[in-house]
Amino acid sequence: MADIRIERDHELGLKAARKLAWKWAEQAEAEFDMSCTYEEGDEADEVQFTRSGVSGCLRVTGNRFELDAKLGFLLGAFKDRIESEIVKNLDELLAAGSKPAGRKKKG
Template sequence: MSQIDIRHSHSLSPARARQAVQEVADKLSERFEFQLRWEGDVLHFSRGGVDGAIELLPRQLRVTARLGFLMSAFKGRIEEEIRRVLDERFG
């Protein structure tokens, strides 16, 4: 099982950061067909072979994910797409 752990700083207000996280999640969901749900300041995403979360912290986001055996072959692509979208939305 592969793991992804990305930390990305931001300077947005909590409300704007939450909105941006939702936009990121929506974009990733379109591309990778994730199911999404919020629990407090943590957005959980999942699909067959992937379980993860985007944790909204003061001035920082943390994206974590566990990839199953088959999805681990796509780790680089998934990680690259997450980083690209985070850079796009959070600078």
């Protein structure tokens, strides 16, 4: 089995980070046929995800994302590719979530 661990610090706060975690879970379900279970907590949320050959958890706090995944034997051969795709998706979500909201022009 191959393990993947990804950690990302952020300054979004739990409410905004929660929205990004929901979006990540929706993408995982749509793009990778994952089954995701989202559990909200007072100080941290957890997204449990699974599909054939993969299981893991995305833990979300007000200042950090921590993803741990276990790949089965067959998918372990693709660990680097899978990890880079997860990193890309998570980093894109964090970048989009960190941008300040644009102002509407009066006109």
